Amino acid sequence: MYIKNPMQIENKSMDIIDEVMGDVSFSPEETIVVKRMIHTTGDFEYRKIIDFKENFMEEALKTIKSGATIYTDTRMAYMGINKPALEKANCQLKCFIDDERVFKLSKELQTTRSSCAVDLAVEEGADIFVIGNAPTALFRLLELVDMGKVNPKLIIGVPVGFVGASESKEALRDYKIPQISTIGNKGGSNVAASIVNALLYMVVGR
Amino acid sequence: MYIKNPMQIENKSMDIIDEVMGDVSFSPEETIVVKRMIHTTGDFEYRKIIDFKENFMEEALKTIKSGATIYTDTRMAYMGINKPALEKANCQLKCFIDDERVFKLSKELQTTRSSCAVDLAVEEGADIFVIGNAPTALFRLLELVDMGKVNPKLIIGVPVGFVGASESKEALRDYKIPQISTIGNKGGSNVAASIVNALLYMVVGR
DSSP, X not given: OOOOOHHHHHHHHHHHHHTTGGGSOXXXXXXXXHHHHHHHHTOTTXXXXXXXXXXXXHHHHHHHHTXXXXXXXXXXXXXXXXXXXXXXXXXXXXXXXXXXXXXXXXXXXXXXXXXXXXXXXXXXOOSEEEESSOHHHHHHHHHHHHTTSOOOSEEEXXXXXXXXXXXXXXXXXXXXXXXXXXXXXXXXXXXXXXXXHHHHHHHHOO | OOOOOHHHHHHHHHHHHHTTGGGSOXXXXXXXXXXXXXXXXXXXXXXHHEEEESSHHHHHHHHHXXXXXXXXXXXXXXXXXXXXXXXXXTOEEEOOTTOHHHHHHHHHHTSOHHHHHHHXXXXXXXXXEEESSOHHHHHHHHHHHHTTSOOOSEEEEOOOSSSSHHHXXXXXXXXXXXXXXXXXXXXXXXXXXXXXXXHHHHHHOO
């Protein structure tokens, strides 16, 4: 026999994750986010590579409580975010990766769609930028910050991979913007979504 | 400056991953799948925990070439699968996790939606079962196999987590069904999608 009740499964998972959290020091609220990232990946190593900066938790909860517009770089992250919780929190979700304009622009500029989609997000306005996949999206976002075109309230920066991901997150950590990122290659759309969900659940309940 | 060309990024990533593949022994075709799983997670450890069984590669390519119906347990895996490649391969994608009938049934039976969605998938018919998230979905699929209700051509079994995930994949490995799984806690919807994409690209090109 196996456990079939969804909340029982989740609670038991969180208890198991608790057992390995003794060797890291996060605030109680940060711990909730870290545990959900581990829960999503099955990977205990996350506890060692997550970096919160510039008062992330406080700013994150404040921003979500005020009904934020959340931008995701991929449809996977978009789909992974809990819609009832999002609605309860009165937040909006945007993704432009499959927008006609982005397809066109990326061909013209010979760059990634992820990067062009960020330009569009900045044009249309977003409070929280969630980058779970493409380093180019995070690099582009930082360029737009440098140009003074956007001032994100929050950046969730967890692009994944071996070409630029680590560097893009390192670059992010030099900015005085409330942020969470991972050190090294790991990350992903699922990880990005798990961070947003952890924050939403803290505001509207599970 | 950073690399902006999508195929350049991907190729460079795959070259970097190649460098760590010397200590494992997969067939050249299996290697393509393993590398895409690492590419998706940023996690080199995957090369040590992936298990192919019952002639997986040959059966996978044959099944996809014949225009398979592919079932995914989550919308995240669904979204992560490359749609142009899917279309080129003449394959169908199905997911029932947000189906009205599944919401209803899971409340009645006090079990996960993931599990109920598998029942529906078996009823409606699928060739390839892609389970990236819920152990309960994989356990349920194996129950339906035991009952003689379904005979999957292929199982992609990579549920993630600490409650049942490892056990469900261990159970899967006792079945004489062409399959890929991971040993231990790791897996996920992104990993599941990456496996399907690797197979699709082998059939229809990148």
